[in-house]
Amino acid sequence: MIEYRNLRIALLGGGSVGAQVARLLLEHSDELANRVGAGLELVGILVRDLDAPRSADLPRELLTTDADSLILGADIVIELMGGIEPARSYILTAINSGADVVTANKALLAEHGAELFEAADQVGAQLNYEAAVAGAIPIVRPLRDSLAGDTVNRILGIVNGTTNFILDRMHVAGDTLEEALATATELGYAEADPTADIGGYDAAQKAALLASLAFHTNVPLEKVYREGITGVTPQQIESATKAGYVVKLLAICERLIDPETGEEGVSARVYPAMVHHSHPLASVHGANNAVFVEAEAAGPLMFYGAGAGGVQTASAVLGDLVSVARRHVVGGPGFAASNHADLPVLDIGKVTTRYAVTLEVTDEPGVLATIAGVFSKNEVSLALVEQSMTPAEPVSGSHAAVSGTATLVIGTHEATEAALAATVIDLAANSVVTNVASVLRVEGV
Numbered sequence: 400m401i402e403y404r405n406l407r408i409a410l411l412g413g414g415s416v417g418a419q420v421a422r423l424l425l426e427h428s429d430e431l432a433n434r435v436g437a438g439l440e441l442v443g444i445l446v447r448d449l450d451a452p453r454s455a456d457l458p459r460e461l462l463t464t465d466a467d468s469l470i471l472g473a474d475i476v477i478e479l480m481g482g483i484e485p486a487r488s489y490i491l492t493a494i495n496s497g498a499d500v501v502t503a504n505k506a507l508l509a510e511h512g513a514e515l516f517e518a519a520d521q522v523g524a525q526l527n528y529e530a531a532v533a534g535a536i537p538i539v540r541p542l543r544d545s546l547a548g549d550t551v552n553r554i555l556g557i558v559n560g561t562t563n564f565i566l567d568r569m570h571v572a573g574d575t576l577e578e579a580l581a582t583a584t585e586l587g588y589a590e591a592d593p594t595a596d597i598g599g600y601d602a603a604q605k606a607a608l609l610a611s612l613a614f615h616t617n618v619p620l621e622k623v624y625r626e627g628i629t630g631v632t633p634q635q636i637e638s639a640t641k642a643g644y645v646v647k648l649l650a651i652c653e654r655l656i657d658p659e660t661g662e663e664g665v666s667a668r669v670y671p672a673m674v675h676h677s678h679p680l681a682s683v684h685g686a687n688n689a690v691f692v693e694a695e696a697a698g699p700l701m702f703y704g705a706g707a708g709g710v711q712t713a714s715a716v717l718g719d720l721v722s723v724a725r726r727h728v729v730g731g732p733g734f735a736a737s738n739h740a741d742l743p744v745l746d747i748g749k750v751t752t753r754y755a756v757t758l759e760v761t762d763e764p765g766v767l768a769t770i771a772g773v774f775s776k777n778e779v780s781l782a783l784v785e786q787s788m789t790p791a792e793p794v795s796g797s798h799a800a801v802s803g804t805a806t807l808v809i810g811t812h813e814a815t816e817a818a819l820a821a822t823v824i825d826l827a828a829n830s831v832v833t834n835v836a837s838v839l840r841v842e843g844v
Protein backbone atom coordinates (compact mmCIF):
# COMPACT_ATOMS: atom_id res chain seq x y z
CA MET A 400 0.00 0.00 0.00
CA ILE A 401 2.72 2.46 1.02
CA GLU A 402 4.76 3.33 -2.05
CA TYR A 403 6.17 6.73 -1.13
CA ARG A 404 9.63 6.87 0.38
CA ASN A 405 9.96 7.39 4.14
CA LEU A 406 9.66 11.02 5.24
CA ARG A 407 12.52 12.17 7.44
CA ILE A 408 11.24 13.88 10.58
CA ALA A 409 13.53 16.11 12.67
CA LEU A 410 12.38 17.01 16.16
CA LEU A 411 13.80 20.16 17.74
CA GLY A 412 13.23 19.77 21.48
CA GLY A 413 12.76 16.71 23.67
CA GLY A 414 11.09 18.40 26.65
CA SER A 415 7.52 18.11 28.00
CA VAL A 416 5.92 18.10 24.56
CA GLY A 417 8.83 16.95 22.40
CA ALA A 418 9.49 13.76 24.38
CA GLN A 419 5.82 12.78 24.09
CA VAL A 420 5.75 13.52 20.37
CA ALA A 421 8.81 11.31 19.90
CA ARG A 422 7.30 8.52 22.00
CA LEU A 423 3.98 8.53 20.15
CA LEU A 424 5.70 8.79 16.78
CA LEU A 425 7.82 5.72 17.57
CA GLU A 426 5.00 3.73 19.21
CA HIS A 427 2.44 4.35 16.46
CA SER A 428 4.75 4.43 13.45
CA ASP A 429 2.88 1.73 11.47
CA GLU A 430 -0.55 3.25 12.01
CA LEU A 431 0.71 6.76 11.21
CA ALA A 432 2.41 5.47 8.06
CA ASN A 433 -0.92 4.01 6.91
CA ARG A 434 -2.70 7.29 7.57
CA VAL A 435 -0.10 9.31 5.70
CA GLY A 436 0.76 6.92 2.89
CA ALA A 437 4.45 7.13 3.77
CA GLY A 438 6.61 6.08 6.67
CA LEU A 439 7.46 8.81 9.20
CA GLU A 440 11.06 8.21 10.22
CA LEU A 441 12.21 10.12 13.28
CA VAL A 442 15.82 10.89 12.38
CA GLY A 443 16.87 12.88 15.43
CA ILE A 444 15.87 14.92 18.47
CA LEU A 445 17.70 18.16 19.14
CA VAL A 446 18.36 18.88 22.83
CA ARG A 447 20.73 21.02 24.87
CA ASP A 448 21.82 18.35 27.30
CA LEU A 449 22.15 14.75 26.07
CA ASP A 450 22.05 13.47 29.65
CA ALA A 451 19.05 15.40 30.96
CA PRO A 452 16.15 13.25 32.24
CA ARG A 453 13.29 12.85 29.72
CA SER A 454 9.59 12.28 30.38
CA ALA A 455 9.66 9.30 27.99
CA ASP A 456 12.17 6.55 27.35
CA LEU A 457 13.76 7.72 24.08
CA PRO A 458 16.47 5.89 22.11
CA ARG A 459 19.71 7.54 23.13
CA GLU A 460 21.09 7.43 19.55
CA LEU A 461 18.34 9.80 18.38
CA LEU A 462 19.43 12.61 20.70
CA THR A 463 21.73 15.19 19.19
CA THR A 464 23.09 18.68 19.80
CA ASP A 465 23.94 19.23 16.11
CA ALA A 466 21.08 21.40 14.84
CA ASP A 467 22.36 22.03 11.32
CA SER A 468 22.91 18.41 10.30
CA LEU A 469 19.52 17.43 11.71
CA ILE A 470 17.56 20.22 10.04
CA LEU A 471 19.27 20.08 6.65
CA GLY A 472 18.52 16.38 6.14
CA ALA A 473 14.83 16.59 7.05
CA ASP A 474 11.57 16.60 5.05
CA ILE A 475 9.58 17.87 8.02
CA VAL A 476 10.93 19.79 11.03
CA ILE A 477 8.93 19.88 14.27
CA GLU A 478 10.00 22.80 16.47
CA LEU A 479 9.24 22.22 20.17
CA MET A 480 12.07 24.16 21.80
CA GLY A 481 10.13 27.30 22.66
CA GLY A 482 11.54 30.84 22.89
CA ILE A 483 12.47 33.16 20.05
CA GLU A 484 16.10 32.33 19.20
CA PRO A 485 17.41 29.98 17.99
CA ALA A 486 13.91 28.64 17.20
CA ARG A 487 13.27 31.41 14.65
CA SER A 488 16.56 30.84 12.80
CA TYR A 489 16.13 27.07 12.79
CA ILE A 490 12.63 27.35 11.31
CA LEU A 491 13.89 29.72 8.61
CA THR A 492 16.74 27.31 7.83
CA ALA A 493 14.25 24.44 7.58
CA ILE A 494 11.91 26.38 5.28
CA ASN A 495 14.72 27.59 3.06
CA SER A 496 16.11 24.08 2.74
CA GLY A 497 12.77 22.79 1.44
CA ALA A 498 11.35 21.26 4.63
CA ASP A 499 7.82 21.74 5.96
CA VAL A 500 7.49 22.90 9.56
CA VAL A 501 5.23 22.15 12.53
CA THR A 502 5.57 24.30 15.64
CA ALA A 503 3.80 24.86 18.97
CA ASN A 504 5.65 28.11 19.60
CA LYS A 505 3.00 30.83 20.18
CA ALA A 506 5.54 33.34 21.47
CA LEU A 507 7.58 33.06 18.27
CA LEU A 508 4.56 33.15 15.94
CA ALA A 509 2.97 36.10 17.75
CA GLU A 510 6.19 38.10 17.36
CA HIS A 511 7.63 36.85 14.08
CA GLY A 512 4.69 35.04 12.42
CA ALA A 513 4.52 37.46 9.48
CA GLU A 514 8.19 36.86 8.63
CA LEU A 515 7.92 33.07 8.99
CA PHE A 516 4.68 32.76 6.98
CA GLU A 517 6.15 34.97 4.27
CA ALA A 518 9.26 32.76 4.10
CA ALA A 519 7.07 29.64 3.88
CA ASP A 520 4.89 31.23 1.22
CA GLN A 521 7.93 32.14 -0.91
CA VAL A 522 8.91 28.50 -1.30
CA GLY A 523 5.46 26.88 -0.96
CA ALA A 524 6.37 25.25 2.37
CA GLN A 525 3.80 24.40 5.01
CA LEU A 526 3.93 25.94 8.46
CA ASN A 527 1.38 24.40 10.83
CA TYR A 528 0.82 25.46 14.44
CA GLU A 529 -2.29 23.82 15.91
CA ALA A 530 -0.61 23.29 19.30
CA ALA A 531 0.32 26.97 19.64
CA VAL A 532 -3.23 27.90 20.70
CA ALA A 533 -5.08 26.07 23.46
CA GLY A 534 -2.87 22.94 23.57
CA ALA A 535 -4.80 19.82 22.61
CA ILE A 536 -7.93 21.67 21.46
CA PRO A 537 -8.39 21.71 17.70
CA ILE A 538 -9.01 25.37 16.92
CA VAL A 539 -6.44 26.50 14.33
CA ARG A 540 -7.48 24.04 11.63
CA PRO A 541 -11.22 24.45 12.40
CA LEU A 542 -10.80 28.20 11.87
CA ARG A 543 -8.57 27.79 8.84
CA ASP A 544 -10.35 24.88 7.13
CA SER A 545 -13.75 23.96 8.59
CA LEU A 546 -14.96 27.56 8.89
CA ALA A 547 -13.19 28.71 5.70
CA GLY A 548 -16.57 29.26 4.02
CA ASP A 549 -18.14 31.16 6.92
CA THR A 550 -17.60 34.59 8.48
CA VAL A 551 -16.30 34.58 12.03
CA ASN A 552 -17.65 37.57 13.93
CA ARG A 553 -16.32 36.98 17.41
CA ILE A 554 -14.12 34.65 19.42
CA LEU A 555 -14.13 34.53 23.23
CA GLY A 556 -11.35 32.31 24.48
CA ILE A 557 -10.21 30.97 27.82
CA VAL A 558 -6.76 30.22 26.45
CA ASN A 559 -4.60 30.28 29.57
CA GLY A 560 -5.05 27.39 31.96
CA THR A 561 -3.05 28.93 34.82
CA THR A 562 -5.24 32.02 35.11
CA ASN A 563 -8.42 30.00 34.69
CA PHE A 564 -7.29 27.74 37.52
CA ILE A 565 -6.54 30.76 39.75
CA LEU A 566 -9.84 32.56 39.06
CA ASP A 567 -11.75 29.30 39.48
CA ARG A 568 -10.10 28.76 42.90
CA MET A 569 -11.02 32.29 43.91
CA HIS A 570 -14.67 31.52 43.07
CA VAL A 571 -14.90 27.96 44.33
CA ALA A 572 -12.57 27.98 47.36
CA GLY A 573 -12.76 31.68 48.24
CA ASP A 574 -8.98 32.04 47.88
CA THR A 575 -7.19 35.35 47.42
CA LEU A 576 -5.20 35.67 44.20
CA GLU A 577 -1.97 35.00 46.11
CA GLU A 578 -3.38 31.85 47.74
CA ALA A 579 -4.73 30.54 44.44
CA LEU A 580 -1.41 31.25 42.70
CA ALA A 581 0.46 29.35 45.43
CA THR A 582 -1.82 26.33 44.89
CA ALA A 583 -1.36 26.58 41.11
CA THR A 584 2.42 26.58 41.57
CA GLU A 585 2.27 23.64 43.97
CA LEU A 586 0.21 21.60 41.50
CA GLY A 587 2.47 22.47 38.56
CA TYR A 588 -0.09 24.68 36.78
CA ALA A 589 2.03 27.82 37.18
CA GLU A 590 5.64 28.47 36.22
CA ALA A 591 8.19 29.62 38.82
CA ASP A 592 7.87 33.05 37.18
CA PRO A 593 4.12 33.38 36.54
CA THR A 594 4.28 36.80 34.85
CA ALA A 595 3.53 35.54 31.32
CA ASP A 596 0.35 33.92 32.57
CA ILE A 597 -1.05 36.27 35.22
CA GLY A 598 0.03 39.35 33.27
CA GLY A 599 -2.03 38.16 30.28
CA TYR A 600 1.00 38.03 27.94
CA ASP A 601 0.52 34.37 27.00
CA ALA A 602 -3.20 34.94 26.29
CA ALA A 603 -2.34 38.03 24.22
CA GLN A 604 -0.01 35.95 22.00
CA LYS A 605 -2.84 33.50 21.40
CA ALA A 606 -5.31 36.34 20.75
CA ALA A 607 -2.96 37.68 18.04
CA LEU A 608 -2.84 34.27 16.37
CA LEU A 609 -6.60 33.66 16.60
CA ALA A 610 -7.54 37.12 15.35
CA SER A 611 -5.12 36.90 12.40
CA LEU A 612 -6.56 33.56 11.41
CA ALA A 613 -10.23 34.37 11.94
CA PHE A 614 -10.24 37.75 10.21
CA HIS A 615 -7.72 37.08 7.39
CA THR A 616 -5.74 40.03 8.67
CA ASN A 617 -2.28 40.26 10.16
CA VAL A 618 -2.89 41.23 13.81
CA PRO A 619 0.52 41.95 15.38
CA LEU A 620 1.06 41.30 19.07
CA GLU A 621 1.63 44.98 19.85
CA LYS A 622 -1.92 45.75 18.68
CA VAL A 623 -3.47 43.36 21.21
CA TYR A 624 -4.78 45.27 24.24
CA ARG A 625 -3.79 43.42 27.41
CA GLU A 626 -4.71 43.42 31.09
CA GLY A 627 -3.79 40.52 33.36
CA ILE A 628 -5.57 39.21 36.44
CA THR A 629 -3.33 40.76 39.10
CA GLY A 630 -5.96 43.37 39.96
CA VAL A 631 -8.80 40.87 40.49
CA THR A 632 -9.91 40.97 44.13
CA PRO A 633 -11.97 38.60 46.29
CA GLN A 634 -14.54 41.44 46.57
CA GLN A 635 -14.94 41.50 42.78
CA ILE A 636 -15.33 37.73 42.71
CA GLU A 637 -17.90 37.89 45.51
CA SER A 638 -19.98 40.60 43.90
CA ALA A 639 -19.79 38.91 40.48
CA THR A 640 -21.01 35.68 42.08
CA LYS A 641 -23.88 37.47 43.82
CA ALA A 642 -24.95 38.96 40.50
CA GLY A 643 -24.86 35.55 38.78
CA TYR A 644 -21.53 35.95 36.98
CA VAL A 645 -18.06 34.42 37.01
CA VAL A 646 -14.83 36.29 36.34
CA LYS A 647 -12.72 34.81 33.52
CA LEU A 648 -9.58 36.00 31.75
CA LEU A 649 -10.79 36.26 28.16
CA ALA A 650 -8.95 36.59 24.88
CA ILE A 651 -11.45 38.40 22.68
CA CYS A 652 -11.20 38.74 18.91
CA GLU A 653 -14.02 40.70 17.35
CA ARG A 654 -15.17 42.24 14.10
CA LEU A 655 -16.31 45.82 14.83
CA ILE A 656 -17.47 48.95 13.12
CA ASP A 657 -15.17 51.91 13.80
CA PRO A 658 -17.46 54.41 15.61
CA GLU A 659 -15.57 57.31 13.99
CA THR A 660 -15.29 56.20 10.36
CA GLY A 661 -18.15 53.69 10.08
CA GLU A 662 -15.65 51.28 8.46
CA GLU A 663 -15.17 47.65 9.44
CA GLY A 664 -12.21 46.81 11.67
CA VAL A 665 -11.15 44.18 14.17
CA SER A 666 -10.19 44.14 17.81
CA ALA A 667 -7.99 41.72 19.73
CA ARG A 668 -7.86 42.15 23.48
CA VAL A 669 -7.25 40.31 26.75
CA TYR A 670 -8.73 41.22 30.13
CA PRO A 671 -10.59 39.73 33.06
CA ALA A 672 -14.32 40.02 32.43
CA MET A 673 -17.62 38.99 33.96
CA VAL A 674 -19.35 36.15 32.11
CA HIS A 675 -22.95 35.21 33.00
CA HIS A 676 -23.23 31.79 34.62
CA SER A 677 -25.50 30.60 31.79
CA HIS A 678 -22.78 31.17 29.15
CA PRO A 679 -20.91 27.97 28.16
CA LEU A 680 -17.56 29.58 29.09
CA ALA A 681 -18.72 29.97 32.70
CA SER A 682 -18.57 26.21 33.17
CA VAL A 683 -14.91 25.92 32.15
CA HIS A 684 -13.23 25.00 35.44
CA GLY A 685 -9.71 24.30 36.64
CA ALA A 686 -6.87 24.60 34.16
CA ASN A 687 -9.05 23.76 31.15
CA ASN A 688 -9.27 25.94 28.07
CA ALA A 689 -12.20 26.70 25.78
CA VAL A 690 -12.70 28.76 22.68
CA PHE A 691 -16.20 30.04 21.91
CA VAL A 692 -16.57 31.02 18.27
CA GLU A 693 -19.50 32.99 16.87
CA ALA A 694 -19.75 32.54 13.11
CA GLU A 695 -22.33 34.12 10.84
CA ALA A 696 -23.80 30.94 9.39
CA ALA A 697 -22.65 28.27 11.86
CA GLY A 698 -23.77 30.29 14.90
CA PRO A 699 -22.06 29.65 18.23
CA LEU A 700 -19.48 26.85 18.48
CA MET A 701 -17.56 25.80 21.57
CA PHE A 702 -14.18 24.04 21.54
CA TYR A 703 -13.20 22.70 24.95
CA GLY A 704 -10.41 20.63 26.52
CA ALA A 705 -6.87 20.53 27.84
CA GLY A 706 -4.97 23.70 27.01
CA ALA A 707 -1.59 22.32 28.01
CA GLY A 708 0.22 19.20 29.13
CA GLY A 709 2.98 17.33 27.34
CA VAL A 710 1.01 14.40 25.97
CA GLN A 711 -2.16 16.39 25.31
CA THR A 712 -0.24 19.00 23.32
CA ALA A 713 1.60 16.21 21.49
CA SER A 714 -1.75 15.13 20.06
CA ALA A 715 -2.15 18.49 18.31
CA VAL A 716 1.46 18.38 17.08
CA LEU A 717 1.00 14.89 15.62
CA GLY A 718 -2.25 15.98 13.95
CA ASP A 719 -0.29 18.74 12.22
CA LEU A 720 2.47 16.30 11.34
CA VAL A 721 0.05 13.87 9.65
CA SER A 722 -1.62 16.73 7.78
CA VAL A 723 1.71 18.18 6.61
CA ALA A 724 3.06 14.74 5.70
CA ARG A 725 -0.04 13.87 3.64
CA ARG A 726 0.36 17.02 1.59
CA HIS A 727 4.04 16.22 1.20
CA VAL A 728 3.04 12.88 -0.33
CA VAL A 729 0.30 14.33 -2.52
CA GLY A 730 2.42 17.31 -3.57
CA GLY A 731 1.52 20.96 -4.08
CA PRO A 732 2.34 24.04 -2.03
CA GLY A 733 1.24 24.58 1.57
CA PHE A 734 -1.46 27.00 2.66
CA ALA A 735 -0.25 30.57 2.58
CA ALA A 736 -1.24 32.69 5.58
CA SER A 737 -4.51 34.37 4.58
CA ASN A 738 -4.16 38.14 5.05
CA HIS A 739 -6.21 39.39 2.12
CA ALA A 740 -8.88 41.16 4.24
CA ASP A 741 -6.23 43.44 5.76
CA LEU A 742 -8.72 45.06 8.15
CA PRO A 743 -7.57 47.84 10.49
CA VAL A 744 -6.94 46.76 14.08
CA LEU A 745 -8.96 49.20 16.18
CA ASP A 746 -7.69 50.88 19.29
CA ILE A 747 -9.23 49.72 22.60
CA GLY A 748 -10.99 53.10 22.98
CA LYS A 749 -13.25 52.21 20.02
CA VAL A 750 -14.35 48.88 21.47
CA THR A 751 -17.92 48.72 22.75
CA THR A 752 -18.97 46.52 25.65
CA ARG A 753 -20.94 46.59 28.92
CA TYR A 754 -19.46 47.34 32.33
CA ALA A 755 -20.06 46.70 36.02
CA VAL A 756 -18.77 49.60 38.10
CA THR A 757 -18.61 49.43 41.90
CA LEU A 758 -18.40 52.73 43.73
CA GLU A 759 -18.13 53.69 47.38
CA VAL A 760 -20.04 56.92 47.86
CA THR A 761 -20.99 59.18 50.71
CA ASP A 762 -24.44 58.36 51.98
CA GLU A 763 -26.31 61.61 51.61
CA PRO A 764 -29.35 62.82 49.71
CA GLY A 765 -28.90 63.39 45.97
CA VAL A 766 -25.89 61.10 45.53
CA LEU A 767 -27.65 58.78 43.11
CA ALA A 768 -28.68 61.68 40.90
CA THR A 769 -25.13 63.05 40.95
CA ILE A 770 -23.66 59.71 39.91
CA ALA A 771 -26.27 59.19 37.20
CA GLY A 772 -25.41 62.65 35.90
CA VAL A 773 -21.72 61.73 35.55
CA PHE A 774 -22.58 58.65 33.48
CA SER A 775 -25.07 60.57 31.38
CA LYS A 776 -22.62 63.42 30.67
CA ASN A 777 -20.24 60.83 29.18
CA GLU A 778 -23.03 59.15 27.19
CA VAL A 779 -22.91 55.92 29.15
CA SER A 780 -26.44 54.74 29.91
CA LEU A 781 -27.29 52.82 33.05
CA ALA A 782 -28.92 49.40 32.98
CA LEU A 783 -28.99 48.68 36.70
CA VAL A 784 -28.12 50.33 40.02
CA GLU A 785 -27.91 48.48 43.31
CA GLN A 786 -27.10 50.05 46.65
CA SER A 787 -25.93 48.62 49.94
CA MET A 788 -25.30 50.62 53.10
CA THR A 789 -22.04 50.50 55.05
CA PRO A 790 -22.69 52.35 58.33
CA ALA A 791 -19.73 54.24 59.71
CA GLU A 792 -18.10 53.07 62.94
CA PRO A 793 -19.95 54.70 65.86
CA VAL A 794 -18.04 57.72 67.12
CA SER A 795 -16.40 56.87 70.47
CA GLY A 796 -18.75 57.50 73.38
CA SER A 797 -21.77 57.78 71.16
CA HIS A 798 -24.35 55.10 70.36
CA ALA A 799 -25.37 56.30 66.93
CA ALA A 800 -23.66 56.05 63.59
CA VAL A 801 -23.33 59.52 62.08
CA SER A 802 -22.97 59.42 58.38
CA GLY A 803 -22.07 56.18 56.59
CA THR A 804 -20.89 55.29 53.14
CA ALA A 805 -22.86 53.32 50.64
CA THR A 806 -21.70 50.91 47.97
CA LEU A 807 -23.24 51.32 44.54
CA VAL A 808 -23.00 48.59 41.92
CA ILE A 809 -23.82 49.99 38.53
CA GLY A 810 -24.39 47.97 35.38
CA THR A 811 -24.20 49.87 32.11
CA HIS A 812 -25.61 49.34 28.65
CA GLU A 813 -23.06 49.11 25.83
CA ALA A 814 -20.62 51.99 25.71
CA THR A 815 -17.23 52.58 24.18
CA GLU A 816 -14.12 52.06 26.27
CA ALA A 817 -13.26 55.71 25.67
CA ALA A 818 -16.60 56.84 27.13
CA LEU A 819 -16.24 54.51 30.10
CA ALA A 820 -12.66 55.66 30.77
CA ALA A 821 -13.80 59.31 30.77
CA THR A 822 -16.65 58.38 33.14
CA VAL A 823 -14.27 56.71 35.57
CA ILE A 824 -12.00 59.79 35.61
CA ASP A 825 -15.00 62.03 36.33
CA LEU A 826 -16.30 59.67 39.02
CA ALA A 827 -12.94 59.54 40.79
CA ALA A 828 -12.81 63.34 40.83
CA ASN A 829 -16.37 63.74 42.15
CA SER A 830 -16.67 64.69 45.83
CA VAL A 831 -19.49 62.19 46.55
CA VAL A 832 -17.32 59.26 45.37
CA THR A 833 -14.92 58.04 48.03
CA ASN A 834 -13.57 55.14 45.95
CA VAL A 835 -14.01 53.65 42.49
CA ALA A 836 -13.71 50.15 43.90
CA SER A 837 -13.97 48.10 40.72
CA VAL A 838 -14.57 48.31 36.99
CA LEU A 839 -15.12 45.05 35.14
CA ARG A 840 -16.30 44.47 31.58
CA VAL A 841 -19.26 42.18 31.03
CA GLU A 842 -18.77 39.90 28.02
CA GLY A 843 -20.55 37.09 26.25
CA VAL A 844 -23.89 38.82 25.87
Ligand code: NAP
Nearest residue numbers: 412413414415416446447448479480481503504707708712
Ligand atom coordinates in the same frame (compact mmCIF):
# COMPACT_ATOMS: atom_id res chain seq x y z
P1 NAP B 1 10.46 22.33 27.47
O1 NAP B 1 9.94 21.24 28.32
O2 NAP B 1 11.19 23.46 28.09
O3 NAP B 1 11.40 21.65 26.37
C1 NAP B 1 12.23 22.38 25.51
C2 NAP B 1 13.15 21.41 24.80
O4 NAP B 1 13.91 22.13 23.84
C3 NAP B 1 14.14 20.70 25.73
O5 NAP B 1 14.30 19.36 25.33
C4 NAP B 1 15.45 21.48 25.51
O6 NAP B 1 16.60 20.67 25.64
C5 NAP B 1 15.31 21.90 24.06
N1 NAP B 1 15.98 23.15 23.78
C6 NAP B 1 15.67 24.38 24.23
N2 NAP B 1 16.53 25.31 23.76
C7 NAP B 1 17.42 24.62 23.00
C8 NAP B 1 18.57 25.00 22.26
N3 NAP B 1 18.97 26.27 22.22
N4 NAP B 1 19.24 24.05 21.60
C9 NAP B 1 18.85 22.75 21.65
N5 NAP B 1 17.77 22.33 22.33
C10 NAP B 1 17.07 23.26 23.01
O7 NAP B 1 9.29 22.98 26.58
P2 NAP B 1 7.84 22.38 26.31
O8 NAP B 1 6.97 22.60 27.48
O9 NAP B 1 7.96 21.01 25.74
O10 NAP B 1 7.32 23.40 25.18
C11 NAP B 1 7.77 23.32 23.86
C12 NAP B 1 6.94 24.30 23.00
O11 NAP B 1 5.57 23.90 23.05
C13 NAP B 1 6.98 25.75 23.47
O12 NAP B 1 6.96 26.60 22.36
C14 NAP B 1 5.69 25.89 24.26
O13 NAP B 1 5.20 27.22 24.28
C15 NAP B 1 4.77 25.00 23.45
N6 NAP B 1 3.64 24.48 24.21
C16 NAP B 1 3.87 23.80 25.36
C17 NAP B 1 2.78 23.30 26.05
C18 NAP B 1 2.97 22.51 27.32
O14 NAP B 1 1.98 22.11 27.92
N7 NAP B 1 4.17 22.27 27.76
C19 NAP B 1 1.46 23.53 25.58
C20 NAP B 1 1.29 24.22 24.39
C21 NAP B 1 2.39 24.69 23.70
P3 NAP B 1 17.01 20.02 27.07
O15 NAP B 1 15.93 19.05 27.39
O16 NAP B 1 18.32 19.36 26.83
O17 NAP B 1 17.06 21.17 28.03
